[in-house]
Amino acid sequence: MTDGKFHFVERRQVVYPPVDRLNAAVTNYSGMATLAEIAVDTATGKVDVLSHHSILECGSQVVPQLVSGQIQGGLAMGIGHALLESLPLYEDGPGDGTWNWNRYRLPHAADVAVWNQTAEILPPLSDTDPPKGIAEVVMIAVVPAIANAVTHAIGKRFYATPITAEQILEALA
C-alpha cells in the first residue's frame, strides 16, 4: 500500500469547456464516477477485480433497465480495456487477420465482479431535466480507477493499458 492519503484540491475557479458541437451536437454532459476494488497476486501478476461501485448522473432516464444494462456493459468493456485487451501494433498485431478471442482476451463474467458490483444513478435535477447520452461515458471511469488501484496495491504506476500480468511481474521483479 503506497500513498493512501488523498489531497483535496481547493477549486477556486471551475470552468466548463465551451460548447463545441463538433459533429455530434452534444451540449449536455453526463458525469460518471467509478470506485474499483482489486487484488494483485504478486507471484503471478494477475489482477482480480473484487468489486466496483459507480455513480452516474444522466438527467432523466428514458428506459432505466437499459441505462443500468449499459452501465454494466460499459464497465465490463472498461475492465477489458484496463486489464485484458491487448492489441499489439504493427505486423504481429490483430491487423494480420489471424487473431481471434484466444489472443484478444475479452472480459468474461468472472473478470467483472458480476455478483459484486453496484451502481447508483443520481436523480434528475428537475422534471424537465432532459435525458443525456451515457453509452460511452460508462466505460471510461473504471479504467483509471483500476489503474490507480494497481498503483495503490503495488506502488508502481503504469502509463499504458492494458496493465497485463507480465507488466506487473516485470515491475515487481
Add this chain to the structure above:
Amino acid sequence: MTMRSSPLSLSVNGKPVGPINVPDDMMLLDVLHEYLGLTGSRVSCGQGICHACAVIIDGPDGPREIRSCITGAHFFAGKAIRTVEGHAERDAQGNVVRLSPVQQAFIEHFAFQCGYCTPGFVTAATVLVERLKTSPVARPDLEAAITKALGQHICRCTGYVRYFEAVRDLILATPGLVRG
C-alpha cells in the same frame, strides 16, 4: 482433400430430421444454418471460445451444452438436440404461445441487448436449470454454480449481470432446485 458426404438423421427440437446428405467434415452449426434454416445459433468466433453457437444435446445422463461450431454434424447422428428455436411453446401454426421460463426470465430482467449471444445463454441456463432438478445446489453455492455454467459465454453488450441475476432469480423461484 474433398470430403465425402454421408446421410445424416437426427432429432432437432423434438422432430426427426433427415436423412440429409452432409459432408463428413461439416460442423453442426453449418448444417443448422445452411440445411435447416435454424439461424438462431450464432457464428461468432467459430473456434469454440465464445459459446454463441451452443446448443443442447440430450443424452441418457441428461442435457449438456455443446458447441456446434466445433462439433461435426455427423457426431449427432441418431442423437437429439435442442436449439434456441425449440424452447418456446408453439401452436399448430408455429406461432409462439409461451416462452420457456429461461426466455421469460431473460425478457423480464432485460438481460440481453443486441441479442447475438443470447441463444447460447438460453442453452447454458436451460441446461443448468434442468440439471439442478436432479442435483439441487446449496444456496450459498448458487452464484458459483451459475458462474460455472454460464461463465465461458462471452457477451460484449451487457456485462453479464442481468443474465446472471435472471438465472439466479429463476432458480430461486423454481421449487426443488436449491436445497437448504
Add this chain to the structure above:
Amino acid sequence: MSPRFRRFTLAAAVVVGIGAMGALAVMAGLFATSVVDASARTPLAKEEMKELVERGRYLTRAADCAACHTAEGGAPFAGGRAFAMPFGTLYSTNISPDPETGIGRWTRADFQRAVRDGVAAGGRHLYPAMPYVSYRDLTATDTDAIYAYLMSRSPIRQQNRANTFPFDYVRPTLTFWNLLHLPARGVAPEPSRPAAWNRGRYLVGALGHCGECHTPRDLTLGMIPSRYLHGARIEDVDAPDITSAGLLLMGFDAGSLARYLPAGMGPQGVMNFSMYDVVHNSTRYLTADDAAAMADYLMGSRPTPAPPAQAGPIPVAAPPGGRQTYVQLCSACHGVDGEGIPHVSPPLRTNASLRLPSPRNLLVVVVAGLPDRPLPGGERLQAMPGFGTLLDDRQIADLVNYLRGTWGGTPRTVTLDEVRAVRPTQP
C-alpha cells in the same frame, strides 16, 4: 556358555560396534564433503551485493527457484508449496529475506551450503526434493548472485509449514543418502569441449536441473546415472526422454529446440503439465544464446542439424471409428489433416505426444483436456475440452490409435486398460 560361543558373541559385538560407530560417523557428517570453499565465509560488501542483483535475477529464473518456493496463490518465494510423496507431504520453505520466517539472517556461506551441499543454516539436512544434487554444479559466483537477488526482494513473513510424518524423523538418515547420490565434487567445465557446450551442460544439468524430472530414480529415490535424461513419470504424466535420441524421436533438431524452450510452443507441441510452469517462470527468460547452448548440448552438438524424424501414415488397420471421431470432434480445431490453426491450436501432424513410446500423455490430454494458457510473446492457445465424458473407453482408444498410427509412426496399440488408467477416480 561354551568358549566358542563366547568368541562368536565377542566377534559379533565388535562388528556391530564398528558398524554402529561407522553409522554414527556418517550421520555426524564425517564422510560428507562440502564444495563450498572458505572464501564464502567472508560476507559480501553492500556494493558487491547490489552489483550481483541483476545477474542473480536472471540466474534465479534459469534455476527456477519459484517453481517450488512459490506456492499456488502464494507470495513470491514465500514457500508453502506441497509435495505429496508416497510416504507423506513435504512443504517448500520461505526463501524471502524475512529475518524470522525466511532466510533474512542467512550468511553468504549458509546459502552456499544449502544450495550446493544440501545443508541449511544450522546444520539441518535438506531433502533432495531441493535439487542440491544438481545445484552442486553451480559456480560459487552464480550462487552468490542468486543470494544477492533473493536478499534484495521484499521480505514476506510466512511461517514454514511442518512436513508430515515421517519426514522429520528421516532427516538424520540423509547423510547416508548423500553418500550414495551426492558426488564429492561438483562437475567442472571440460576444456576439450567448446565453451557453448559447457554452457549448455551447465544450463541443463546445474541451473535448469532438467535431470531431476527427466531421469528415472531407483528405490532410494536417487537419480540413476546411466539413465540420465531418459525420462520418468512425474505426477501421473511422463516427462519424456530428452537424450538426443529421445529428442530426435520427438521431431526436434537443435534449431527448433532452441526456439521451443523460450517459446513454450512449436510444431512439436506445447509445454504442458509441469513444463508449463517451467516456460512461464523460467525458460521464457533465457537469452537466445543460452537457449541455443542448451539445445546444442541436448542434441549432442551435431554440427549439422539432423533431419526431424519422419512419421508418415503406417499400415496399421485403424478402425474407421478413430478417423470419424477425429473428424467430428477434433478437426474443427486441429485441422482435417492435423495441421492445426496457427496461434489457436497446435498441429497434431508433428506433435511429439503422438510419437512417444507411451501413449499416456496423449490419453491424459484427450480425457481431461487442457486449460487455456497464456504463453510468451502474447500467445495464448485456447482451452482444449476433455472428452472423457463424451467418449467411452473404446472410442478414446480408437481415436488415440488413429492419431498415433497416422501421424506418430507408433505401432503400439492402446488398450482399454490404459484409457481407464487416466480417467479420474470417482470420489
